[in-house]
Amino acid sequence: MLSQHKYKLKPLLRNNRLYELAVYSDKKMLFRFRDSLNLLPGKLSSLANNLCPELGPKGSIEHDKVELSNLASRKKSLLEYLKQDVLLLGGVMQKAKDRYWKLYSVDIESKITLSSLALSIFRLKYYDSSN
Incomplete structure (x- = not known):
């Protein structure tokens, strides 16, 4: 620690x-x-477009132009970009959580990776331990 x-x-x-x-x-x-990428692999823009288009587009910044010397002058646009990213990621995670719960009764908050989520769903829905 x-x-x-x-x-x-x-x-x-x-x-x-x-x-x-x-x-x-x-x-x-x-x-x-x-790291949400371990659970929902894919671009945030694509995930948001498919799961919660009502939240708007992801937006973009020129990452290679962001420097310590220009942070103050770009503060407003950077904060707007980050705020939208957080809003979209929260929306995507909530929609994914709702869908997995509705379809499989599995809470994705207890899973860290997509493979652990898939294994839980398989064991819950498709694995017959009596065979």
Whole structure:
């Protein structure tokens, strides 16, 4: 665990890939960040277009033009871009969560990867342990 003042960060890494970063205060987990690409592989723009088009387009910025020296002058446009990204990712995750629950009664919040989600669905819906 990494420690920063009163918070502790606990990364979940496998094969040099970050799956989750949990934030703790004492022994209580406050929140966690997960890499959504492990659960819903695909471009955010495509996922948002298919699952929640009512939230609008993803937007874009010229990443190669963003520099420390021009952050202040680009603050408004960068914050709008980031706000839309967060809105879209939240919408995509909520729609995916609703669909998987409706179709399979599986909560994707307990899954970190698409393969773990698929295995859970297979075991729940298609695997017959009596055979």
